[in-house]
Amino acid sequence: AxxxxxxxxxxxxxxxxxxxxxxxxxxxxxxxxxxxxxxxxxxxxxxxxxxxxxxxxxxxxxxxxxxxxxxxxxxxxxDPKRLYFLSLEFLMGRxxxxxxxxxxxxxxxxxxxxxxxxxxxxxxxxxxDAALGNGGLARLSACQMDSLATLDFPAWGYGLRYQFGLFRQVILDGFQHEQPDYWLNFGNPWEIERIHVSYAVKFYGAVEEVLLNGVNCKVWIPGETVEAVAYDNPIPGYGTKNTINLRLWAAKPSGEGDMESYNTGDYINAVVNRQRAETISSVLYPDDRSYQGKELRLKQQYFFVSASVQDIMRRYTDSHSNFDEFSNKVALQLNDTHPSLAIIEVMRILVDEENIEWNRAWSIVCDSFSFTTHTVSSEGLEKIPADLLGSLLPRHLEIINEINFLFMEELKKKLGLNYSQLSQMSIVEEGAVKNIRMANLSIVCCHAVNGVSRVHLELLKKRVFKDFCKLWPQKFQYKTNGATQRRWMLVSNPNLCSLISEWLGTKAWIRDVDLMIGLKEFASNTDMQHEWRMVKRVNKMRLAEYIEAISGVKVSVDAMFDVQIKRIHEYKRQLLNLFGIIHRYDCIKNMEKSDRMKVVPRVCIVGGKAAPGYEIAKKIIKLCHAVAETINNDPDVGDLLKLVFIPDYNVSVAELVIPGSDLSQHLSTAGHEASGTGSMKFLMNGCLLLATSDGSTIEIIEEIGNDNMFVFGAKVDEVPALREMKSSLKAPLQFARVVRMVRDGYFGHKDYFESLCNTVENGGDFYLLGNDFMSYLEAQAAADKTFVDQENGHA
Ligand code: F58
Structure with missing residues (x-):
């Protein structure tokens, strides 16, 4: 209200x-x-x-x-309370x-x-595309910006203006190659460069103790300074004038200390060294799941955090003379743990620069910060080697250690000397290499921690942050992810939107998506069904043209367009999809010619990028091309089955593919997808879902009903036990047969695919493809049946 x-x-x-x-x-x-x-x-x-x-x-x-x-x-x-959304990634697209x-x-x-x-x-x-992010997390940031603007929030987003966004995927002979994304080479008319909005960001150096007004104070004497320059990207809301800002920082050499280095005589080297500052914001890390403790990545994080915090504090102090009102006026939302050094930076400024007493600074910080986690496994959590952090940001490491010391003291009072639990919850991980656990740091310092779907929160409570949830149950909550219908319907599927507005008699659903429920009463109206199908057909024709242009494969729009587009990852199980396709192909080959008439024709579309160092994911891409090569050139199969890989999947490709899809696949092993947002975009565009019961899908099933989607596979709670029993479980014959075809070189590259096959056999199969295979095939058969019914006007 x-x-x-x-x-x-x-x-x-x-x-x-x-x-x-x-x-x-x-x-x-x-x-x-x-x-x-x-x-x-x-x-x-x-x-x-x-x-x-x-x-x-x-x-x-x-x-x-x-x-x-x-x-x-x-x-x-x-002067309302402002919301600042800090994220290292934004996938804005066009x-x-x-x-x-x-x-x-x-x-x-x-x-x-x-x-x-x-x-x-x-x-x-x-x-x-502006592709300043990897996958779901980054696209969610972009959708959230659209929502914040549309809902009239006084919000700003902060991020990094990478000179090179996510790599371009080029496929050569079926193998993925990565090329730099020169997105700024022809200029960017959407940004406003603010050369006068810039801040000095400091690194390295040492901490010294000095006597100030008779009190011992810590002073950080930094060793290097880089300038952060603001680039503003206005984000308009729909149906409102509210236009919010996405402020991205670029690194530039600092003017500070210029005279000194030039006076040493080595003018050329001084200029070249300064220019190196720009590398901080030069490239996005293309990893969609894990971290390595890399110095450049840490520099990026702090660079972005320091500039943003200075900017936010400047705006606050412009109209406030002290920090009493800070947490009433400023909400800092951290998108995962990547910007969590912001917490320490605010603490450092309050204590060291504003001379605010530690406990008071601490309560201001806790009241202002909250964070969202997008991770389901403890292994995926971010860690930074303490040595690295200490050398780049010596004062910050001291503050982290102090926070941890006080937290451990508090814990000891609550839990007693339970060392195993204390060490699990500690912000500092002891071991051969000391690490800072950024998630533990964020939980300790934030007043709210949120998951991205209901089951995600359950997993956080049961597994990932079990001890913390017991300690502070009130901190943990969830907000199921969403996707903006402005981008994913209005921009990408205007014809469907006109149809919906006409049948509903209003455009209000564009701001309030719940109003789409009004379409229910027309579900069996044959005029509406007909119009709907015509819109889909035109979208499929557009997609078919694109497919032919990029791959040379001609596809029939009468076939079911079956799509799986997302980052390539073992847990997302593109391999299960490929095994299903091979099985379908094998069945067509082995059936009587007369029976082929009964096969529901399919165009299987796969797209997504593999992280450059992720060998198995790259092999999945190659397998997709190898299988496509065989199937698409087999005259026995013709239009009954086609497989195409769409290269360089990005936001604008998604805008083209989603409206033209009949079926979309979300196959993550239950318990591995924190939420998933792709499914929502397909649903909005009138596409059927074939999915496991995982992440946000669980809530979607409750909304639309089991009979409106094809659900298969083990449930979240069954997965741990299945994993235990894995070695004693026998994979079904059909599964063994398709894996054997790949192993034996039916699609060529026998040796290359061996390690891929090993991931699902010989007691491996961590992601339970063998276990879920039969129920996957059943769900696919049900999808075929529904598609035929719909073609016959029964849907
Ligand atoms: C994704 N995470 C989740 N991380 O996998 C997905 O289930 C969820 O819907 C989505 O977030 C939004 O909540 C994700 O995309 C990343 O890409 C990180 C980027 C930085 C490195 C670590 C992974």
Missing amino acids: RRSGFAGRAERMFGLMDGFLKNDPWSLQKDVLHHVEYTVARSRFSFDDFEAYLALSYAIRDRLIERWHDTQVYFKRK SLSNSAVNLGIKDQCSDALNQLGFEFEQLVEQEG
Whole structure:
């Protein structure tokens, strides 16, 4: 209730300010031509698609800036509690279409362009993705920014402006190769460089004790300084003027100490060394699950945290003379543990620079910070070698040790001298290499810890953070992930949206997705079914064209489009999908010709990137290509079965694939996917799900009912026992047969695939593919049946 009251006030306030810039096609066209001539510096009588894309983007950005200013002025005056979302990753994808849609000016833009001889949809294709993240966690950050803006929150996101985003995946002879993502090479019209918003970030050096006003104080004398420069990316809400900011930091050499190094005489070396500062924000780490304690990664984390915290504190102290109100005005939300050094940085500033007494600083920090975890296994938790942290950030290590000391003392009082438990909960992991456990640090210092689905919270309670949950049950909660319907329907599937708005008689569902339930009453309406199917068919045709363009494979839109797109990982079990496809192929080959008529034709689509060092994941990609090569060229099979791998999967590819899918697969071994968000995007687009009972799927099943999806496989609670029994379980014959085909070289590359086969046989099979195989095939058969029913008008 508080939120909507607030939103109402914001709306009234924003309503008072009518922008300078008009949004009719004529004004837009004038602005586009202005930018062609004066920003892109091309003649307004001759410019190409890319230049038109740039000019249109600048024209839209002007409108974003206007709203952004109004938003900042409004919130500055109101001084509400602000939400700061700190994340090392944001997968924003493209901005043009999304901005035009959220500003409500897409049709006007189209009209303006048509008169100039350009097409909006074609210009959209000129934009590269902003891929500043790996996978689900990073795309969730982007969706959350859209929601925060739309729901009128006074929120800002903070992140890193990597010069190279997630690597580009190039497939050569079926093998993945990685290439740098030169996303900034042609400029980025969506960002605003703020050279005057910059902060010095310090590293290395030592801590010294000095006497200040008769008191012994710790002073950190850093050894290196780098400058953080802000790049702002305005994020518009839908149906509101609220436009929030995503502030990304880039590293630049610092001007500090220039004279000294130049005076030493080695001018060239001094300049070259300074330039090295830029490496801090140069590249995103492409690992989607685990960490190595790398110095550069730690530098990135602290660089981003230090700049963000300085910026946040500056904004706070602009209007407050002390820190009494800090936690009432500032909420710092950490996206996983990657930005958790922010906690220590705030503590350090309060204690060392603001001279606030430790206990008071501690309570300000605990009240301000909360964090979300996206991990299900203890092995996936982030650890940083204490030596590394101590050399890069000596004062921060001291503060961590002090926090841990006080925490251990408190624990001893509560638990007694239970050393095993104390050592498990300690922030510092003792051993040959001393590590700082960033999750333990975050739990101890934050007032709230949240999981990303209901079962995720249960797993946190039962396994990952068992002891902490017992100690502080009130801290732990969950917020099941979501996906924004603005990006995943309005931008990517406008025809379906028009249909929904027409049948519902309102567009209100675009801000409040629950209203889509109203469609239920039309579910059996044959007109609606027909229209729905036509929309799907057009989307499938578009996807089929794309598939042919990238792979040369012609696919029939009458076939079921069966899709699995996500990062390649053993736990996500793309291998189970491939084994299912091989089984299907084998069945078709071995059946009587007359029976082939009964086979439901399928186009199996797989896409995703493997982390560059993840050998098994790379082999899965190669196997997919090898199987596709055999199947797609087998005349016995024809249109009954096709397999295509979509290279370089990213947000904009997902926007094309999802609306054209009939069935989507989410096959994680139960208990391994913290939530999963892909399934939600498919569902919104009227696609059936074939999934294990894992992560958010469990809640989806409760919402839509078991009979509206194909659920298979072991349940979360069954998995541990199955793993224990694994060596005594015999894999079904059908499973053994498909693995044997791969082992024996049916798809070539016999030696190369051997280690892949070993992961699922000989007592291996940690992810239980053999165990789940038969129920997977049953679910697939049920999907076939439903698809035929639907084609016959029974669905
Ligand atoms: C994902 N985590 C979860 N991590 O796997 C997924 O179940 C969940 O839906 C999603 O977060 C959003 O909550 C994930 O994507 C990463 O990519 C990290 C990036 C940095 C390195 C460690 C993994």
